[in-house]
Every structure is written in C-alpha cells, then in structure tokens.
Amino acid sequence: QKEVEQDPGPLSVPEGAIVSLNCTYSNSAFQYFMWYRQYSRKGPELLMYTYSSGNKEDGRFTAQVDKSSKYISLFIRDSQPSDSATYLCATQGYWGANSKLTFGKGITLSVRP
Amino acid sequence: SQTIHQWPATLVQPVGSPLSLECTVEGTSNPNLYWYRQAAGRGLQLLFYSVGIGQISSEVPQNLSASRPQDRQFILSSKKLLLSDSGFYLCAWSVRGLGDSYGYTFGSGTRLTVV
Numbered sequence: 001q002k003e004v005e006q007d008p009g010p011l012s013v014p015e016g017a018i019v020s021l022n023c024t025y026s027n028s029a030f031q032y033f034m035w036y037r038q039y040s041r042k043g044p045e046l047l048m049y050t051y052s053s054g055n056k057e058d059g060r061f062t063a064q065v066d067k068s069s070k071y072i073s074l075f076i077r078d079s080q081p082s083d084s085a086t087y088l089c090a091t092q093g094y095w096g097a098n099s100k101l102t103f104g105k106g107i108t109l110s111v112r113p
Numbered sequence: 114s115q116t117i118h119q120w121p122a123t124l125v126q127p128v129g130s131p132l133s134l135e136c137t138v139e140g141t142s143n144p145n146l147y148w149y150r151q152a153a154g155r156g157l158q159l160l161f162y163s164v165g166i167g168q169i170s171s172e173v174p175q176n177l178s179a180s181r182p183q184d185r186q187f188i189l190s191s192k193k194l195l196l197s198d199s200g201f202y203l204c205a206w207s208v209r210g211l212g213d214s215y216g217y218t219f220g221s222g223t224r225l226t227v228v
Contacts, residue, residue, distance in 0.1 A: 034216045043119075043203050043219035044157075088157070090216070101217055105156035
C-alpha cells in the first residue's frame with residue numbers, strides 16, 4: 001500500500017460546482033497535511049496547510065483532515081475556470097524518514113465555463 | 114522574502130550528452146533542498162535531498178547525481194543522459210528543523226526532453 005493514495009481523476013466539473021478532492025494515508029506518524037496546486041508547466045504551489053484534525057477554511061477552499069480515519073479532503077466552492085489545475089495532497093511527520101513530504105500522485109481538475 | 118530560482122525552463126538534449134540543472138534560493142539560510150522529477154501519471158518522485166553543504170542523500174539509484182557546493186545552491190547532473198531521464202525536474206526548499214513544517218516551496222521547473 002502506498003503511503004498516500006489519491007483519487008486518480010481526471011475530474012471535470014461545470015463552473016460554480018462544489019469540488020471534493022480526497023486522499024488517504026497509511027502512516028500514523030504523519031502530522032502535517034498540505035494541498036498543493038500545480039498549473040500546467042509550473043511548479044506546485046502550497047494552497048492549504050494544516051496540522052490538526054478538523055476543517056481549515058481559506059476563501060473558497062476548505063481543507064479537512066480526519067486523523068482517526070487517515071483521510072484528507074479539499075473542498076472548492078463556487079469553482080472557477082481558473083481553478084483548473086492539478087491538485088496534490090501531501091503529508092509529513094516530525095522527524096527522520098517521516099520528515100520528508102510524501103505526495104499523492106495528483107488529480108487534474110478541469111472547470112468548464 | 115524567500116525566492117527560488119531554477120533554470121533553464123526548457124531543455125532538449127541528445128542521448129549520451131551531459132546535464133547540469135541549477136537551483137538557487139534567496140532570502141533564507143541553511144535550507145533543506147530537494148530535487149524531484151515529475152513524469153506523467155507517476156506523480157512527484159524525490160531524487161535527492163540535502164540538509165547542508167556537501168551533504169546529499171539519494172532516494173532512487175539512477176543515472177543522475179546532485180551536489181551542493183554552496184548553502185543555497187543545488188545542482189543536478191548527469192554524465193550521460195538516457196531517454197528515460199526525460200521529465201519535469203523540480204527543485205524545492207524547506208525550513209530546516211525538527212518539529213517544524215511549513216511545506217516545501219518549489220521552483221518553476223525544467224522540462225527536459227532527451228532525444
């Protein structure tokens with residue numbers, strides 16, 4: 001089992017839709033959880049960051065972590081064509097081998113005008 | 114503010130030729146530095162990481178090598194490129210320290226095509 005599994009996609013939604021992106025992880029040592037957004041031919045950029053279970057909201061984006069079930073989600077409300085990108089979840093532990101970021105494979109989202 | 118520079122943006126190289134990709138970070142000291150490769154459908158693959166000058170850890174045995182001659186400079190090299198070295202190469206940095214995490218900051222990437 002890979003340490004971080006991400007829904008493979010691709011995903012295509014109409015403008016204004018609510019988007020739900022999901023990942024699961026297997027290592028209970030992971031304590032930090034991130035979502036990166038990557039536009040075509042660009043490097044990933046940090047979109048959301050959290051270290052606790054629960055929800056974290058930033059504008060139209062909400063990151064949700066459930067450590068008990070090892071589940072990570074990103075919700076995008078009122079999706080826009082500019083949200084079309086690849087989204088990668090990532091997790092990280094405190095130290096040692098777990099201190100390096102472990103990424104999901106990414107899911108490509110397309111928001112249709 | 115911290116910035117990361119990576120060049121070139123695009124590179125087409127023949128099989129068997131050497132490679133040198135450079136990455137520099139500004140506005141921070143003692144960063145952790147990383148080289149990733151991203152291939153279609155395979156996600157981000159960590160190639161090398163460095164916690165200090167001259168300290169390189171290799172994650173995947175391959176045709177590539179890395180060096181860190183200065184605190185904020187990270188170089189990815191190959192003596193002879195293979196077709197399988199084609200991909201999108203990304204440099205990243207992070208704050209060094211146990212128990213702290215602010216994620217990684219990535220450069221803009223180099224798209225390498227080996228022909």
